[in-house]
Amino acid sequence: MSQTSPQAPAGAYRSTDRTVPTRSRERASYDRELVHAILDEAYVCHLGFVRDGAPVVLPTLYGRVGERLYVHGSTGSRPLRAAGQADPGLPVCLTVTHVDGLVLARSAFHHSINYRSVVVHGIAHQVTDPEEKRTALDALVDHVVPGRSGDSRPANAKELAATAVLRLDLDEVSAKVRSGGPNDEPEDLGLPHWTGVLPLRTGYGEPLPADDLDPSVAVPDYLTVL
C-alpha cells in the first residue's frame, strides 16, 4: 500500500512558515510522492482542531483522492458539526506518523526513533455534493483495505444522511523522515554500551471470520495479498 502511482502529480508542495521546521530541517521534505506514500500506508491520522480556545487531537480514519484527504464521522460529532457551522470552514492540522525503529545511542541524549510523518495544515470543509461524498466514502473504505468498497454494500440514503464528510486539500503539507543509525558524539564512541537500531514492523494476523459468517464464504483475494 505504500506504492505511489506513476500518475502522481510531479513536483513538490510549497513550503510555508509553518511547514518549515525550526530544527532538523534536513529531515523535512515537500515531495508529493513521498507525502502520498506516507499517507497511503497508515490507517489512522490524528486530527487537531481548536474548541473553546483549547486544542483537541482525535484519532480518525481517512482516505485520499488525489490531492484531497477525507475524514468522516457522525453528523452529530463535534468537529464535523463545527466544520459545518464555521465559515469558511474549520482550521485543522492532520498528522500521520509511522514508527519504523528505535534508535539506541551510547548517550541518553542521542536516543531517537526512526519515523516517517506527514503534517497537513488547512481548512476542512463539509462535503455537500452527493457524488463527492460517495467518492470520499469509497476512498475511506478502500484506504482500510484496497478493493473493499467494491465488495460491500454501499451506503444507503439513511446512512449517507447520518454521515458527515470533511475535505482537506493537500496544499500546506510537509513530510519529515528520520532513518539510519544513531549519531553519537565522537567522544562517546569508546563507551561500552550496545548501539544500533531495533526495527519495528507491522504485520497482519490471520483473518478472523465473524461469528455469523456463512462458512462457505472464502477469504477474499484482496486480504490474502496483504
Next chain:
Amino acid sequence: MSQTSPQAPAGAYRSTDRTVPTRSRERASYDRELVHAILDEAYVCHLGFVRDGAPVVLPTLYGRVGERLYVHGSTGSRPLRAAGQADPGLPVCLTVTHVDGLVLARSAFHHSINYRSVVVHGIAHQVTDPEEKRTALDALVDHVVPGRSGDSRPANAKELAATAVLRLDLDEVSAKVRSGGPNDEPEDLGLPHWTGVLPLRTGYGEPLPADDLDPSVAVPDYLTVL
C-alpha cells in the same frame, strides 16, 4: 511493556465535558490502569497545541512517571518555547492510539477499526527542577526501551541545558477502546461478502548494530526479551 503495575493508583479519572464523547459512550473508559497500559505500550504521542489561533499536531516521544507525562525537545523548538513563555503554561491535548485490527463489515457504513486510544487534556509546564528533569529524561529513554537509561551515558550539563522538558499531569484523561467483530445490520446478514477482523500486530526485527559498534559488545538482555 503493556503491563500495569500493581502499585498503580486505584480508581478512575474524573470525567469532564471534554472527556465524555458525544458518541459511542460505551467505548469510553476512565480507568487508570487501562489508561496507563495504553500509554506505556506506544512509542509516540501526537501533541496538539494552538499557534496563532490554529491547531498544530506533532508526533513526539514521551515518558510516564506515575500520574505525570513528560515530553522533551530542543529549548529552541516552538511548543517548548511557547510553554516556557506562557503563563500559566501551554494548553495541550496529548493523544496516543494503537490500531489493533481492521473491521470488515458487510456494509461499507459499518467498516471500522479496532483500536485503543488515550486523550489527555491539560496545561503543559516547563520542568525547571533539575532532579525532576533528570527523572523525566530517564523516563523518556526507558519508555523507548525499558532498562536502557541505566545502560547509556546520562545527559551532561550542556545537553541538559539544551533540552527543554514539559510536564503534563494525568488529570483530565479518557481512554476509548473498540474491540470485537463487525456490527452489521440484521437485514445485511445474508449478503455474500466476507466479514470479520484482520488483526494487526507490531513486532520487532533483528537488532541492527551501528556500523561503528565494537563487535565484541553483545546485544543486551533488555533487547532480546522484547
